Amino acid sequence: MEPEVYRQMGLTDEEFERIKEILGREPNYVEVGMFAVMWSEHCGYKHSRPVLKLFPTKAPWVLQGPGENAGIIDIGDGQAVVFKIESHNHPSAIEPFQGAATGVGGIVRDIFAMGARPIAVLDSLRFGPLDDPRTRYLMGGVVAGIAFYGNCLGLPTVAGEVYFDPSYTGNPLVNAMAVGLIEQKDIRRGRAAGVGNAVMLVGARTGRDGIHGATFASEELSEASEERRPSVQVGDPFREKLLIEACLDIIKEDLIIGMQDMGAAGITSSSCEMAARAGTGMEIDVALVPRREEGMTPYEVMLSESQERMLLVPKKGAEARVQAICRRWGLEAVVIGRVTDDGIMRIKEGGRVVAEVPARALTDQCPVYEVERRRPAYLDKLQHVDLSHLPEPGDYGEVLLKLLAAPNIASKEWVYRQYDYMVRTDTVAGPGGDAAVLRIKGTGKGLALTVDGNGRYCYLDPETGGAIAVAEAARNLSCVGARPLGLTDCLNFGNPEKPEVAWQFYQAVTGMSRACEALQTPVTGGNVSFYNETEGEAIYPTPVVGMVGLITDIEKRCALAWRREDDVLILLGETCPEIGGSEYLAVVHGLVAGRPPGLNLEREAAVQEVVRQAIAAGLVTAAHDCAEGGLAVALAESALAGGLGAVVELASSLRPDYLLFSESQSRVLLAVPPAARDRVLAMAREKGLPAAVIGRTAGRALAVRVNGRTVFNLSLGEMEKQWRESIPALMAR
Amino acid sequence: MKFGVIVFPGSNCDQDVYHVLGAVLGQPVDYLWHGDTDVAGYDCLVLPGGFSYGDYLRAGAIARFAPIMPAVIDFARSGGLVLGICNGFQILLEAGLLPGAMRRNDCLQFRCQWTYLRVENNATPFTNRFREGQVIRIPIAHGEGNYYADAATLAELEANRQIIFRYCAPDGEVTPAANPNGSVGNIAGIINREGNILGMMPHPERCAESLLGGTDGRELFASIVDWWQRGERLGA
Known part of the structure; x- marks a missing residue:
């Protein structure tokens, strides 16, 4: 393979050598594509993994820590809160409306992938100063995009923050957080367990949108980034609303073993992550994947980041019932493969094997880089x-x-009046306060976000x-x-x-x-979002914290x-x-x-x-x-x-x-x-x-x-x- | 009295209305599926807010063709009580059960905020617990709530006292500044001539419990129950 091919996908020469070592042969084009997205910074955390280990992650009330679609915290009475934050910075920098909209869509899928009913969205935004017309265009688009997606889903956007500083002019930050509520018995994890079980794709058809979005997220922005606009996916919140209801109905009937959303790196990441977590393999036939466009290659199907899709592993014999529920919600649900016992991701197109890679090579064997650290001058x-x-x-x-x-202090009503922050009738305190407060119906308790x-x-x-x-x-x-x-x-x-x-x-x-x-x-x-730079100039280091708290008596708030x-x-x-x-x-x-x-x-x-x-x-x-x-x-x-x-x-x-x-x-x-x-x-x-x-x-x-x-x-x-x-x-x- | 809340694909206030009718008011209530074709046995139908069919094409434009709609239209035409809230109002307009049409908000943005409404007519099944001219506080959340009707239709609505709610200032004055979406005559809700079909953009289900900052919405639902329990009926 010509070095230009894998380099263009974002792999280094050393990484390519490592892939050859793992496979014991030269990878083919599809395989290189799969490695490139899974080993991208966005999916592979190759520059952050060792540092992230510093975080304390345990407490008696933590039911699920890092490594899953979302974290889970026990709030008593058999209930739990599921929550996670994620960035959609680069897509929003070049296509603010869709970039922000699909940011919301993606993080919400992470919540119901665990089996939880999504109940709220929060957003953390950073832009350059508002006297720049492009900043106004970006902010207008981002806010409208969040509103478009969240409002249509019927999820209240209950809190957030917006800051302005020249350091974000070329590279705005769009971080979206979603929160869900779940009965603990309904918790599902993204695991493809049970050899022989079906692997089903539920939701939207697969198109050519968003191919290599994860790779795009893992490079600096430049003049040429505009050309990446086709890497930005297009959101359909209506379909996601149907997907939420269908998936929660499926959970309610206890039909599945695990489920995972398809975000960055599409079928590739969702399938190999589910298999790797369960220690299994998977065989997938791309010919079975419903398409939006004709003539898609296996490479394109595996890397597409078309939105509003979920990967499900149903219990044995539950396929037909899953399909019936999805049909009721107007969604397609198709068996595209099986769980296997050999730990290998085997991708076929009809009878022909087009890729064969150990699942854990994609998820766990991503190289980790320890860069020399230097205090900036x-x-x-x-x-x-x-x-x-x-x-x-x-x-x-x-x-x-x-x-x-000053915009950093002034009222953000211009932003939040575009968000439906009341739907679901749980918002006791909405945007504009120190924290949002949601009641938990039927309990007398409240969540603070x-x-x-x-x-x-x-x-x-x-x-x-x-x-x-x-x-x-x-x-x-x-x-x-x-x-x-x-x-x-x-x-x-x-x-x-x-x-x-x-x-x-x-x-x-x-x-x-x-x-x-x-x-x-x-x-x-x-979530880690690196490469937030424009023309070599980095943003302020900006860790954003989304936090959840419990009010035991909502009257005492x-x-x-x-x-x-x-x-x-x-x-x-x-x-x-x-x-x-x-x-x-x-x-x-x-x-x-x-x-x-x-x-x-x-x-x-x-x-x-x-x-x-x-x-x-x-x-x-x-x-x-x-x-x-x-x-x-x-x-x-x-x-x-x-x-x-x-x-x-x-x-x-x-x-x-x-x-x-x-x-x-x-x-x-x-x-x-x-x-x-x-x-x-x-x-x-x-x-x-x-x-x-x-x-x-x-x-x-x-x-x-x-x-x-x-x-x-x-x-x-x-x-x-x-x-x-x-x-x-x-x-x- | 039995309520039915219609669930279209993309409805997202269905659970909120269901909660108010069932848990807050203690009334029997069921979800009715858009794909069904029968509404027999219900005394009041609610078309809830949301984004039926994604609001694609135009808000409410696809929902009016849902399989359940012929039964809803029959029910309404024979005097059954029908309440359309937000997207439900838009659907009632598209289905021709109420006159006029919706345009995008004049600000061209979605608006979520509390609004003050003046009750223009309390002699209806939906507003009888309010005083005429009373100012109530109910939130809105919509992108297409800019109600429009031509002059002749408006004159007719006025003449028949079909305008039920107008956006107003806290003191009850109907002013351009109090209009959140550009709707003609500050109209927030209208009723059909016979008085059994109410469409309104504000969300009464969002203010039916004091915990949520207001209870004026509860009075609207309670009006319906009172009216029914007094044995009042309309139509055939």
């Missing part, structure tokens, strides 16, 4: 920028209004930034009264073959792992909105002069520099515990995490959410701008009724936590004084205008 410069001589702002009211209008990450922090210190991503997600869940149980991560980085990126990746995972341990939130799965006049405002935690990497520094001083705020995980765990305790005891009327924009923005957000102002009196030796806009971690702003004040303060004291009464809710303005001097007094109206109208105005340009 930019860090020395940026971390040591002297931030102590910044000019102090003259008008703090103006600064706060500017921050409220959030997705978080701060690329800027990670750029300035990936270890701390990674830890903060986990801590903030957990803090958001605690602020609604939920106990964090576990997380799924989407690790978005640049080219891992570069030592600097390898270093960022390792550092971020280390930091995340540390926080996972401290907060008892194991990782149950996730909390939100950020101030609702009662004369409630006491308590700031839990300590404000330090930490403006490195802050939104204030970026928006007001035009600097991305310094170190991100420090994170003391013991302190973090204690703060969260006190918040949950106080909420569970019914002592708290509002709780809000202090994040981007610091205390001042947290105050404004709680005020705007509830339509109620406050009078705040701060005493501090810090410069007012540090005090107001520092993004110190482990801080939560609580509103409590006057009668609960002393008890909440005592709870904090017991844990050795700083807690200060800083004011009370009142009126229709936010008035803040520092050491007796008024620093701003803004009406809700003027704050609301900046905060609510900023993104719509930018998008309307």
Whole structure:
């Protein structure tokens, strides 16, 4: 075989040699294609596997950790939550609508592949600044694509985040998370067990779309990427809705052993992964695969990434019943092969064998690369920028209004009003809060969901930034009264073959792992997205954390909105002069520099515990995490959410701008009724936590004084205008 | 009183309506499959929201040809109570059971938000627990809710008091700013002349429990049950 052939598919000369070694012969074209996609970074995790081992993945409530279609967590009463996050960055960069839409479709399939009823979607998005028309095109397309797919499926998109930074201009991030609910007895795993069992393909017909999508996901973006547009699949959410209902009916009747969705690398990945997990082999006849187009070669059938398809291994004799259920839902279900006992993926076209490869060679023998790690040179410069001589702002009211209008802080209503976040009638708290809250019908319990990450922090210190991503997600869940149980991560980085990126990746995972341990939130799965670079320039290292928590009594939940006049405002935690990497520094001083705020995980765990305790005891009327924009923005957000102002009196030796806009971690702003004040303060004291009464809710303005001097007094109206109208105005340009 | 919730391929609010009728209101309720051809034994049919047949071609345009639709049309024409919510409303329009048509929202985007509605007519099986002129709060979630009817049809709807809900400001004023989709006359819901077929874009099933932020929707379903239990009937 000419080297150009396998190189074009993304394999290196060494990898090709290794394939020859495994097979004991030269692979044919179909086989090289199968290896190329399975050994792509996207499927094979060849630059991340050893590092991912650092993640803690176990806890008594984890029913399924990494390695399956999705992770599973026990929530009691025989029920479990199934959840996972995945990236669709590269497809969305060149075809935003379909790229994002099929991102949702793919992650939702991972959920019902486990047998769960999908119940919610979340999204985490990153774009360049909105003054660039292409960014507006990308954001418009991505949001419309998520809405198109999720809304049609009848899945509420209940929470998410959107950040803007020049580092994402050429390479936006589109991470979608899906969550499902399941009776534990219905859990299925993607295993092709039972020699002689049929292998069935259910759902859409197979076309030429998306061939080598996984390979495309594993290379940097460039001018030539536009030509990859045909690698982007086209979504049909209507068919996926039918597929969900059919598959859940099939589960309900207990007809299958295992099932797996066909995402990246299509039939190739789903079949060999199912076989490898069960230690079996599989024989598949591509001639039996229903086609959308004429004249497709075995290579094309095996690598097609046509959407809305599932691979099922039914119990013996259940094939006809599976077909009947699928027919009822208007879907095709076809037997395309059998489970075998020899561990070999044998692909035939009619009577002719066209590929013969050990299943585990594709899944487990993918080479693993340990790249030399090097601390990037930019860090020395940026971390040591002297931030102590910044000019102090003259008008703090103006600064706060500017921050409220900054797209990273401004209301994201423009985005989420396009998503149906209420369908399924479980959304107790939708987008716009610290975390979404869903009720679990018939139980009195609730699920809390959030997705978080701060690329800027990670750029300035990936270890701390990674830890903060986990801590903030957990803090958001605690602020609604939920106990964090576990997380799924989407690790978005640049080219891992570069030592600097390898270093960022390792550092971020280390930091995340540390926080996972401290907060008892194991990782149950996730996704790595490398090669997020344009013309050689990497994005900020951006680990995104999707976290799930449980509220044992849905009546004992909390939100950020101030609702009662004369409630006491308590700031839990300590404000330090930490403006490195802050939104204030970026928006007001035009600097991305310094170190991100420090994170003391013991302190973090204690703060969260006190918040949950106080909420569970019914002592708290509002709780809000202090994040981007610091205390001042947290105050404004709680005020705007509830339509109620406050009078705040701060005493501090810090410069007012540090005090107001520092993004110190482990801080939560609580509103409590006057009668609960002393008890909440005592709870904090017991844990050795700083807690200060800083004011009370009142009126229709936010008035803040520092050491007796008024620093701003803004009406809700003027704050609301900046905060609510900023993104719509930018998008309307 | 027995309810039937019709399940089209792509319906996705069927379970939500079923939950409200069954678990919240305690009424007998069944799913009715689009492929069936009989609706005998039911007192009220609900066409739920969703994306029947993917909304391909045009929302509701394919669903009107579903095998169950002739039975639904017969049921409706003989005075049976029919409630179409969102996609169900679109289907009723396409099936000719209600006048007018839907266009894409004037903003050309999907809209999910709470809306205020003014109850224009409470003398119907669906709204009798509301006061006339009452402002209620019910969410919408649609991409094609921009109701249109020509001037003659509108005049007729007005004259016969067939406009049931209009989008309004919290104080009840019907203003352009309160219109989320561009629908003519801020129309959010209409009834047929005989008063037994209601189509509405807002989703009453999404606000039938206080946990979900409102209970005005519950009153709509409870109106139907009250009306039925009082022994009132329409048509043949």
